[in-house]
Amino acid sequence: MIQSKINLLVLDETEDLLLGYQFESVCLLDKTQNSKLYLGDIYGDPIFGLISEDGDWCLAGGSRCILWKEGIGAIEIEGPNLCWAVKVKQVSDMRVELLIDPWSENGAVWQLDIDTLKKEKIRDYRLDSEYTEDYDW
Numbered sequence: 001m002i003q004s005k006i007n008l009l010v011l012d013e014t015e016d017l018l019l020g021y022q023f024e025s026v027c028l029l030d031k032t033q034n035s036k037l038y039l040g041d042i043y044g045d046p047i048f049g050l051i052s053e054d055g056d057w058c059l060a061g062g063s064r065c066i067l068w069k070e071g072i073g074a075i076e077i078e079g080p081n082l083c084w085a086v087k088v089k090q091v092s093d094m095r096v097e098l099l100i101d102p103w104s105e106n107g108a109v110w111q112l113d114i115d116t117l118k119k120e121k122i123r124d125y126r127l128d129s130e131y132t133e134d135y136d137w
Contacts, residue, residue: 011049019049061085
């Protein structure tokens with residue numbers, strides 16, 4: 001096992017891959033190749049991470065989003081729409097939905113196409129309660 005795994009906080013993990021971070025630096029560990037790939041930094045630490053079901057892409061986010069695609073590498077998702085994402089879920093092989101800070105005026109659910117990087121607002125989503133980690137979206 002890769003020794004540096006000890007220093008990483010795990011965002012998501014599969015049998016072959018581990019997506020994690022130390023402070024603001026996001027890394028992807030390939031456990032089969034015993035290698036570590038630096039993906040980039042996310043201000044204030046990443047809030048979530050997701051490795052695709054096939055392991056051919058992963059996404060980490062928080063104040064901004066970083067996408068890694070096999071054969072391409074790390075890509076910063078451009079634009080303000082996906083800033084301050086707090087949760088992610090995979091809805092198809094190449095699509096995810098991102099929940100943008102639901103306690104702000106910009107609270108919304110956005111869909112991101114992993115192939116094309118096309119972003120589409122699905123709906124507004126705002127919580128009128130104090131901060132809690134227990135809510136459905």
